[in-house]
Amino acid sequence: MSVETTQTTKETIRNFILDSINISGLNDDDNLFESGIVNSLFAVQLMTFLEKTFNIEVTMDDLSMENFESVNATSLFVERKQNHQQ
Amino acid sequence: MISLLTNEQKKRYEEFKEFIKAYVEPYAAKWDYNQEMPDDFLSLLGSRGYLGSNIPVEFGGKGWDFVTFGLLNEAVGRGISSLTDLLTIQAMVSSSLLKWGSSEQKGKWLKPLAKGEIIGAFSLTEPNVGSAIQSLETKINKRGDKYILNGRKKWTSYGQKAGLFLVFGKDEDKSVACLLSKDTPGLQISPIKNMMGFRAAHMAQLKFNDIEIPESDIVGKPGFALSHVASIGLHYGRISTSCSALGLLRACFEESVIYSSQRKIGSKFVGDEGMIRTLIARMGTDLHAGSLLCYSACKAEDEHTPDVYEKVQMAKYFTSKAVVKAASDAVQIQGANGCHESSNVARYYRDSKIMEIIEGTTQIHERMLGKTFVEKAARLIKEKK
Numbered sequence A: 001m002s003v004e005t006t007q008t009t010k011e012t013i014r015n016f017i018l019d020s021i022n023i024s025g026l027n028d029d030d031n032l033f034e035s036g037i038v039n040s041l042f043a044v045q046l047m048t049f050l051e052k053t054f055n056i057e058v059t060m061d062d063l064s065m066e067n068f069e070s071v072n073a074t075s076l077f078v079e080r081k082q083n084h085q086q
Numbered sequence B: 001m002i003s004l005l006t007n008e009q010k011k012r013y014e015e016f017k018e019f020i021k022a023y024v025e026p027y028a029a030k031w032d033y034n035q036e037m038p039d040d041f042l043s044l045l046g047s048r049g050y051l052g053s054n055i056p057v058e059f060g061g062k063g064w065d066f067v068t069f070g071l072l073n074e075a076v077g078r079g080i081s082s083l084t085d086l087l088t089i090q091a092m093v094s095s096s097l098l099k100w101g102s103s104e105q106k107g108k109w110l111k112p113l114a115k116g117e118i119i120g121a122f123s124l125t126e127p128n129v130g131s132a133i134q135s136l137e138t139k140i141n142k143r144g145d146k147y148i149l150n151g152r153k154k155w156t157s158y159g160q161k162a163g164l165f166l167v168f169g170k171d172e173d174k175s176v177a178c179l180l181s182k183d184t185p186g187l188q189i190s191p192i193k194n195m196m197g198f199r200a201a202h203m204a205q206l207k208f209n210d211i212e213i214p215e216s217d218i219v220g221k222p223g224f225a226l227s228h229v230a231s232i233g234l235h236y237g238r239i240s241t242s243c244s245a246l247g248l249l250r251a252c253f254e255e256s257v258i259y260s261s262q263r264k265i266g267s268k269f270v271g272d273e274g275m276i277r278t279l280i281a282r283m284g285t286d287l288h289a290g291s292l293l294c295y296s297a298c299k300a301e302d303e304h305t306p307d308v309y310e311k312v313q314m315a316k317y318f319t320s321k322a323v324v325k326a327a328s329d330a331v332q333i334q335g336a337n338g339c340h341e342s343s344n345v346a347r348y349y350r351d352s353k354i355m356e357i358i359e360g361t362t363q364i365h366e367r368m369l370g371k372t373f374v375e376k377a378a379r380l381i382k383e384k385k
Helices: A003-020 A040-054 A071-085 B007-023 B028-034 B039-047 B066-079 B081-100 B103-114 B225-262 B274-303 B308-339 B344-355 B362-384
Strands: B120-123 B139-143 B146-156 B164-171 B174-181 B187-191 B204-214
Touching (some): A003 A071, A040 A071, A040 B225, B007 B066, B028 B344, B039 B081, B066 B081, B066 B225, B066 B274, B081 B103, B081 B164, B081 B344, B139 B174, B146 B164, B164 B225, B174 B204, B174 B225, B225 B274, B225 B344, B308 B344, B308 B362
Parallel strands (some): B120 B164, B139 B164
Antiparallel strands (some): B164 B174
């Protein structure tokens, strides 16, 4: 995965999060779930967004907070899934 | 809304309505009175694939799109709400398994669920825990390579008939979901009779006494049972319930216009009265608005867009509130005739209130949607600055 693609993935994910929750800013390593700014509804919204946007499927094996805790973690997860599906 | 459907969807909707007219409407009052849905009818329902309409063909289901699933729920909702409750829970359990089940769990359970050979019950609500699901008291504690299930569940739809239970509990601070077969030692099922509405929905309470659960029967992963497994199940439950409430709303509307055009007060028909026309105008408009909200929600599910959760919540919130008002007005239009047990609208009145309580109360929906809308507004204001 190129640096450019990684940046695009991060930006797409960051924009979705900023569009979905009312926060002023978001660093790529900010932990979304520990901070309490998101709820379980957001968790499934994010999952649906990732599946639709990046054409991946989130399954039971992917259920780990480490995969979704931050923009960076989610971006890496998406790229792993895409590489795995190729 | 009909104009938005494909020819295939229209054809299936006609098929569903004909089925309900022939096999449900003539018996609905009796089933409601007896508080029971006959086994031979449930077998017929299963054989037509109506209990697995949303399950992919590869798992024995019909693999229909969610607009068609919504149409099925609407048609059944016109007949009897106790039956749509079955479609609701079957979809909640099968969708949870489809999304979060292991290959082994899907292989074992989805086909019998799709064929209606077993009924799946969604066991979330407890005697002391309703909307605040984070406070579940049922324990599913890990002991070595197994889990031990203890606790109680209440208001479990079709609990008396279910062959499989999807049970939610906690292991310390982690939420856990597990599958439980009805013949498991330590599981006690007690019927709940005399509900106000959904009287033929075989409601039950469950008691779990030191039941051993193998790790292979855990659904999803510990820690994600409420945030992901229950959320998905409830989401599909809301799609079903919103369309079921819409069907009941259509029943109220159709009964009211027929009664109003036939019943006379002196020399005038009931429908000639302006006050009655006001009630019917509101009912008909709510029916149309509700059908568009339900279509939009089901379409979003088919297109798998992230805003589907919000759209489904709006559909459920609107149709469940509208049907309570419509059922009340339908009784009002019929006067004393509508207050007797033999009247369809009396049953609609009792069933309608349940719609506002199941799969998230009206107040829970107001909290969720209110938060969504306020946050959206706050973002718009920020963008303008």
